[in-house]
Amino acid sequence: MSDEQNIKLAVDAVVFGYMEGELYLLLIKRKYGYNKDSWALPGGFVENGETLEQAVKRELIEETGVKANYLEQLYTFGEVERDHRRRVVSVAYIGLVNPQLFELEADTDASEAQWFLIRELPSLAFDHDHIAQSGLKRLRAKLSYEPIGFELLNSKFPFSDLEQLYQGILGKHIDRRNFRKKLLSFGFIEETEEYATHSGSGRPGKLFEFNEQKYSELKANGIHFEIKLA
């Protein structure tokens, strides 16, 4: 029985980054084989001795040099013809990364790795357009009912960064006062004594930091968070 008879299992990563008010997606250019030279999501086959999550992390590092500190399983794509060469089922993950923390380095299968503005994506190999869109949809949904997104920022950030992040990703205007009131009311965002170094004009804002532990505690008790999309 040839290899052609078996279903191969792969993982793909939809990794988002955020810089200066804009959301980016991490893509690689494939070095070998079918779909060579087209842009695609980082990913690859799962090896026998590793879990799915280990596989994504490994592929991400190999292909881009990025180590995602937030990873969550998105969906498993199992259409029969998603890869024309052979049957491949792929488990997709969402990752969040602060791009400033990594220098992109294409290593193995990828000849290039690059951040693309989310609203200027090239067309992607296989069904990766579809996977990326699902990822984006999930990110938006999740952001609006769970305060993730701190992974996209520096560990200390002015409040306006958070605002902009939310507005950027959700594509909506958010009332500054209500947003700040709400997020601070949970208690997992803490004020530090530092101030932003003036990154332009205007009054420098205080820096805040995310208290992951407090967040986990609250979450365990059923946090109730929601940013309306109106």
Added chain:
Amino acid sequence: MSDEQNIKLAVDAVVFGYMEGELYLLLIKRKYGYNKDSWALPGGFVENGETLEQAVKRELIEETGVKANYLEQLYTFGEVERDHRRRVVSVAYIGLVNPQLFELEADTDASEAQWFLIRELPSLAFDHDHIAQSGLKRLRAKLSYEPIGFELLNSKFPFSDLEQLYQGILGKHIDRRNFRKKLLSFGFIEETEEYATHSGSGRPGKLFEFNEQKYSELKANGIHFEIKLA
């Protein structure tokens, strides 16, 4: 290269049924191989020419005779040691079924198929306990922010059935008046002119039906549904 070198891909189904105020889980007794005679979730290997969803549907029918009218992907379980014999990664689905519509028939790999009260589950083969619990958690979460659950009832049902279903699954008391008001306010539950045939004592209630189309339209526009768990 022996078969042992390849990862096998399976699907498993966490199928819920609802009868007389109680939530049930559909289990099979395995006929062959390792874990023979222990209870397990219906499921099996994905074949090369079928999608994941087709595989679940096929296995469900083969092993239990049940045709789920609601199926949603739950999660993909990829721990290395979840099956001690060889590497198996499993894509789990949640299904909802009105048990009264089917006679259980174990067919191929299963020697028996049976509905188990959710609070009296036997211990299951492999990591199926874990999968089942994830499924239950998801069902509860989903039920509380999206009005699924009509698949568990007859197509025409008295309002009290819905109430009981919600209370049964969420394990909480719900105010009858507020619940009815809220659900009817969406407009996808329609009053019929029929009345329940007295299934006991008391005044027979009007029968309602779920208008799936209206529901889909609303959902597309971003429905806002939530049943508080307090």
Added chain:
DNA sequence: GCAAAAGTGTTTCCTTTACACCCATGC
């Protein structure tokens, strides 16, 4: 001193909750 962003409270509105009595039916 002016342009740019940060910081801050109050009022209005709407949604959610709590709550109790009458009605139809079977026995």
Added chain:
DNA sequence: GCATGGGTGTAAAGGAAACACTTTTGC
């Protein structure tokens, strides 16, 4: 006629939304 579940409205409380002026800084 009584036991059982069905049907219904209103008031109070709480959370979300709308909204504008003052402060600090760089230039």
